[in-house]
Amino acid sequence: MATRRKTGKKKMAALLKSVQMEAPPKNHVEELQLQFRIYQRNSGVTCTKEEWMAAVTKLAHEYSKGETPTAQQWVDAARDATVTCDKCGGTGTYQWGACVNGRMTHSGTCFRCQGKGRQGQDDFKRNYGHNMHLRVI
């Protein structure tokens, strides 16, 4: 537990300034790596690490146009990569109910991917919420 001694406003400003000045440029790469790991963790809601990495790697190489992707390009790819929806298998339609003549009695737009058939970061975040909700009930 940190001490609760109040730091004066002036002192705090000086402290922040010194922290920023001391920050070496490589911290930017560390930030990107952290961001990448967050995206990677989010994707765990829907797919395995391997599936997600395959999608990200493909996209990162598209962004770098065949060159070795930069840290920024890796993060951009991690943000934009999508994977096949785990709920509807990429059809965008979720079916449920009883199977009659090979068709389910009910179907509707897949809520996990919102009918896109693929899930990206926005979907992972939303579905993480759904999963948490289910766990509570």
Ligand SMILES: [Zn+2]
């Ligand atoms: Zn879906």
